[in-house]
Amino acid sequence: MPTRAGWTVATAAITAIVAGRLLGLVEMYVLGGVALALVVVAVLSVRRRLPQLEVERTLVPARVHRGGDSHVDLVVVNEGRRRTQLLSLHDPVEGTVGAHVSLAPLDPGSTQTARYTLPTQRRGLLHIGPLQARFVDPFGLASRRREVAGRTHLTVLPSIEILDRLPEVVGVDDPLEGSSRPTAGPPGGGEFATLRGYVPGDDLRRVHWPSSARAGDLLVRLEDPLWQGHMTLVLEARATRISSDDFEHAVTGAASIVHAVSRAGDRIRLVVTDGTDSGSVDARAARETLLEMLAVVDTVDSDGPLPRPPLDGRRGTGALVLITGRLTPEDAEELDAAGTHYGSVLVITLDRATGASAEDSFLDDFPGIAVASFGTDEPFARAWNRYARQGRR
Structure with a gap:
């Protein structure tokens, strides 16, 4: 037209x-x-027969942490027998006016490449495409569009801050007391603690096929070394407990903790109050899967009670960590009830004012819950490392 x-x-x-x-x-x-x-x-x-173009679009990389560098590489090949007209490529990019690339006419069999950067300041899925080629006559009086590549997306993972250490929050089972959970199977190398549903990232060699056949779904053995630390990390997503701005800070904190636990070679269970539950997984093996979960999580309009963290059969071991905007008496009661199954319970509250006290009078009724208030105007790692040096209060 x-x-x-x-x-x-x-x-x-x-x-x-x-x-x-x-x-x-x-x-x-x-x-x-x-x-x-x-x-x-x-x-x-x-309006004549359009040239035969082969367009390859590659995201480099396809997953990036928030604020990192990512770009699109385009390779355009003229597979037709005629020289193309002037080409203009437009690739819609969510939240922007899109990417515009102009290409000179292509001879038969020739190739041109182009590159453009992608915005990575917002965590989540960045939708891209469909890529359209705009063919223009030499005088610029008429044009025609054709889709040459479909839709794709860039996964923007939450940013990670390096934590110096995990202060009294990753607990291990006491081997002198034996296994603290019911076990199945003969003792020795084939022993496992329990079964759970398969999640992406699990080793398929740990699938328990007889139980999977009976359940109609893949079940994975939890072969948990006695000395391996384990943490249940709960991320608050209820909008009544945390603001959207503070939630981004909380997601960064959760991602940083996941990274720290994976470096330590321990186990972790990521629970989000929107109903998401990763199950107990080896943090090192499931690190990327957990970060992808955190990439797409968002606040929810809910004023329901704090979901009681799932129990894995342990008693008095491991750590329970909650990252929230504010702690209410009702949430404290739920944590206190679940806390008997953990070696430690830590609540991290986020406050716009650095160092603002999260201590309320009702906390005196819950001596087993440690509360740390982190300001959102400083990096999460700085507040965490300071808490780690000072120790549990």
Whole structure:
């Protein structure tokens, strides 16, 4: 169809034809006719069989931490027998005007490459595409669009801050007391603590096939070394407990803790109060899966009670960590009830004012819950490392 310039020329041509006819000016009449014919020829030229283009679009990398560098590489190959016209590529990118790339005409079999950067300041899925090629005639009077690549997305993972250590929050089973959970199977290398549903990232060699056949779903053995630390990390997502701005700080904190636990080679269970539950997994093996979970999590409009952290059969071992905006008496009661199954319970409250006290009078009734208030105007790692040096209060 005509471009903006094409419509302008066509309008001017029709005006010239009418004026030339009314005023008896042959030159104007002829000039208008030539201009109108030029627009018609331009439209017909782009309506011919379109060139055969092969377009490869690659995201490098396809997953990036918030604020990192990511770009799109385009490789355009003319697989037809004719030289292409002027090419203009437009790739919609969520939250932006999209990427525009102009390419010179391509000879048969020739290749052109292009690159553009992607915004990574917002955590989540960045939707891209579909990529469209715009074919324009040499005079720029007419164009035609065609989709040459579908939709894709960039996964923007939460940013990670390096934590110096995990202060009294990753507990281990006491081997002198034996296993603290019911076990199945003979003792020795084949012993496992329990079964849970399969999640992406699990080793398929740990699938317990007889139980999976009976349940109709994949079940994985939890072969948990006695000395391996384990943490249940609860991320608050209820909008009544945490603001959207503070939630981003909380997600960064959760991702940083996941990274720290994976470096330590321990186990972790990530629970989000929107109903998401990773199950108990080896943090090192499931690190990327857990970070992808955190990449897409968002606050929910819910004022329900704090979901009681799932129990894994342990008693008095491991750690329970809650990251929230504010702690209420009702939430404290739920944590206190679940805390008997853990070696330690830590609540991290986020406050806009650094160092603002999270201590309320009701906390005196829950001596087993440690509360640390982190300001959101400083990096999560700085507050965490300071708490680690000071120890549990």
